[in-house]
Amino acid sequence: MQIEFNKVLPKPLSEIEHSAESLWNSKVIFESGKRILLNASSGKGKTTFVHTLMGLRADFTGDILVDTKNTKSLNTDEWVEMRRSKIAVVYQDLQLFPQLTVEENLKLKAELTAPFNSNDAIDKLAFLGLRDKWNQKCGFLSMGQQQRVAIIRALIQPFQLLVMDEPFSHLDNNNAELCMQLIQNRCDELKAGFILTTLDAKDNLTFDYEVKL
Amino acid sequence: MIKNLLFKYQEKRQLVIALIGALLGITFLISSVHYLHKINEYGEDSEILGKNTLILQKKVTSASTMGLTKTDFSEKEISKMKLEPFVEDVKPVISNNFRVWFETNDPYVPTFKSDVFIQAVSKEFLDVKSEKWHWKEGERFVPMIMPRDFLVMLNTFMNASGIPQVSDDLAMKLKFRLRISDGQKEEWVDTKIIGFTNEIASILVPENFMEYATKKFAQGDPGKITQIMVAGKEGEFGKLETYMNVHGLESKNSQVVVSRLKSIVGTLFAVILVISIVAVIASGLVLIQYMQLVLSHNKYEVRTLLRLGMHPKLISKTFFRYFLFVFLLVLTAGFGFFVLLKYFVDEIFQTGGIYMNEQISIMAFSSIFLTFIIFTLASYRTAKNEVFTLFNK
Numbered sequence: 001m002q003i004e005f006n007k008v009l010p011k012p013l014s015e016i017e018h019s020a021e022s023l024w025n026s027k028v029i030f031e032s033g034k035r036i037l038l039n040a041s042s043g044k045g046k047t048t049f050v051h052t053l054m055g056l057r058a059d060f061t062g063d064i065l066v067d068t069k070n071t072k073s074l075n076t077d078e079w080v081e082m083r084r085s086k087i088a089v090v091y092q093d094l095q096l097f098p099q100l101t102v103e104e105n106l107k108l109k110a111e112l113t114a115p116f117n118s119n120d121a122i123d124k125l126a127f128l129g130l131r132d133k134w135n136q137k138c139g140f141l142s143m144g145q146q147q148r149v150a151i152i153r154a155l156i157q158p159f160q161l162l163v164m165d166e167p168f169s170h171l172d173n174n175n176a177e178l179c180m181q182l183i184q185n186r187c188d189e190l191k192a193g194f195i196l197t198t199l200d201a202k203d204n205l206t207f208d209y210e211v212k213l
Numbered sequence: 214m215i216k217n218l219l220f221k222y223q224e225k226r227q228l229v230i231a232l233i234g235a236l237l238g239i240t241f242l243i244s245s246v247h248y249l250h251k252i253n254e255y256g257e258d259s260e261i262l263g264k265n266t267l268i269l270q271k272k273v274t275s276a277s278t279m280g281l282t283k284t285d286f287s288e289k290e291i292s293k294m295k296l297e298p299f300v301e302d303v304k305p306v307i308s309n310n311f312r313v314w315f316e317t318n319d320p321y322v323p324t325f326k327s328d329v330f331i332q333a334v335s336k337e338f339l340d341v342k343s344e345k346w347h348w349k350e351g352e353r354f355v356p357m358i359m360p361r362d363f364l365v366m367l368n369t370f371m372n373a374s375g376i377p378q379v380s381d382d383l384a385m386k387l388k389f390r391l392r393i394s395d396g397q398k399e400e401w402v403d404t405k406i407i408g409f410t411n412e413i414a415s416i417l418v419p420e421n422f423m424e425y426a427t428k429k430f431a432q433g434d435p436g437k438i439t440q441i442m443v444a445g446k447e448g449e450f451g452k453l454e455t456y457m458n459v460h461g462l463e464s465k466n467s468q469v470v471v472s473r474l475k476s477i478v479g480t481l482f483a484v485i486l487v488i489s490i491v492a493v494i495a496s497g498l499v500l501i502q503y504m505q506l507v508l509s510h511n512k513y514e515v516r517t518l519l520r521l522g523m524h525p526k527l528i529s530k531t532f533f534r535y536f537l538f539v540f541l542l543v544l545t546a547g548f549g550f551f552v553l554l555k556y557f558v559d560e561i562f563q564t565g566g567i568y569m570n571e572q573i574s575i576m577a578f579s580s581i582f583l584t585f586i587i588f589t590l591a592s593y594r595t596a597k598n599e600v601f602t603l604f605n606k
Binding site: 055097109 | 215
């Protein structure tokens with residue numbers, strides 16, 4: 001899946017001066033199957049990037065093309081299809097249901113596209129050290145634990161592109177590496193790419209190239 | 214799981230209040246529609262006069278006896294009355310101006326004959342099928358509507374003659390005839406009773422027959438119009454009654470009592486109906502508002518489900534079905550309460566001597582159906598609008 005940002009400038013960022021290499025207000029192509037790092041300091045629009053790409057905000061100028069199709073022309077069904085099986089997202093605020101258990105949170109997402117494979121989900125949880133949290137309500141988990149559940153939830157759906165908004169912000173290096181390993185494996189399995197936003201060190205991250213904001 | 218997520222953690226108190234309001238509103242709505250319909254229907258089957266129709270005459274006073282005032286109606290008086298806003302129509306009641314005898318003409322019944330008084334009224338005032346109520350020269354039978362008091366008198370005679378008394382149905386099968394005369398020539402015509410009335414004291418015949426007999430046998434001047442038929446507008450009987458009092462008019466007491474009773478009770482139920490409609494609308498709005506509140510409380514959940522790829526139609530359908538189920542429960546319970554209430558109200562009416570058809574009015578069912586349709590549309594629209602608004606947020 002190829003994504004093209006063509007002169008995109010969200011209104012809240014229109015007052016800020018952007019560098020020549022910034023994604024905003026210039027033409028940037030996110031190549032299909034590539035693992036891309038989106039590195040920027042706070043307030044440069046990392047979350048805005050995710051939200052504009054996923055159709056959650058429309059207050060921008062310019063065009064976003066997904067496989068040459070302008071997102072402004074997508075109808076509800078096409079957006080649903082895109083969110084369901086083409087682009088998986090780990091939102092910065094995680095978007096988990098605190099009143100539901102880890103199992104229920106994963107099941108709810110998985111059942112939108114395919115029958116829920118609980119063994120696969122349990123294996124992933126175990127890999128990230130959360131095996132005992134299966135029946136725990138998400139609201140009772142720490143932020144780091146919730147972050148790992150949100151990553152697993154994104155990984156269990158089919159996707160061509162995985163978009164992650166600061167997914168390791170609450171994780172120590174060891175857990176971040178484990179998560180990265182899981183992400184890389186899943187992307188290899190699906191021959192998919194990812195876009196990962198981050199605001200700090202990138203030593204432990206493996207990626208193909210970097211885009212600035 | 215979605216239902217669990219969206220409805221398990223909701224605040225139930227407001228829902229209970231809305232449900233109680235809706236339940237009461239619907240119970241009273243069904244009840245008032247049912248009884249309003251039944252009251253309008255009351256007495257229609259048993260009488261031959263049309264709806265809201267009275268026969269009026271002027272009150273006989275000492276002055277009229279001394280010839281100081283008239284007891285007949287002039288053309289001008291009739292035309293003036295027609296112009297009143299609460300009056301649908303006015304027509305004179307034509308009385309015979311020749312001699313008439315009524316007699317039995319059946320081998321199974323002993324001869325009975327009596328001088329009678331016949332009258333003709335315009336067909337529009339009668340609630341009889343038109344194919345039964347017509348006559349033209351050369352036809353064998355003249356249809357007639359008999360005062361029920363006359364049948365009582367006939368039965369008294371039958372009893373005295375040692376013959377079994379006759380019912381309404383049997384009387385309509387017996388053969389009778391009228392003898393009309395101007396004192397010199399006379400004619401016999403066969404007649405058939407097609408119905409009975411408690412509202413008119415004379416035998417009613419079709420206008421055509423009256424015209425024919427008047428032309429052939431009338432003596433002297435045309436008969437004076439001493440009675441008129443008045444059809445009042447629906448629900449405006451009170452105004453007609455006031456007019457009658459002001460103009461010294463009177464009607465047969467039972468007619469006035471029934472019409473007044475129907476008018477008062479009808480107005481009462483109409484008021485209850487309006488209150489019920491307001492209550493149903495208010496409780497419907499509270500339910501819809503509650504739906505908006507649930508949606509608002511679940512804004513995060515709905516938005517997250519949409520972000521995860523759930524179709525907005527599926528989410529709005531979940532809300533819509535939930536509230537439809539709740540409303541169907543309210544309607545069913547409301548209908549149950551109505552049946553219970555009807556049992557007691559019917560008992561009260563029967564204790565007061567008012568026997569109404571006990572079947573549940575089709576209008577009551579229609580009101581349930583209409584309420585259901587309106588709520589369905591409103592809740593569908595609300596659910597759809599609220600969910601789709603969150604889709605791109």
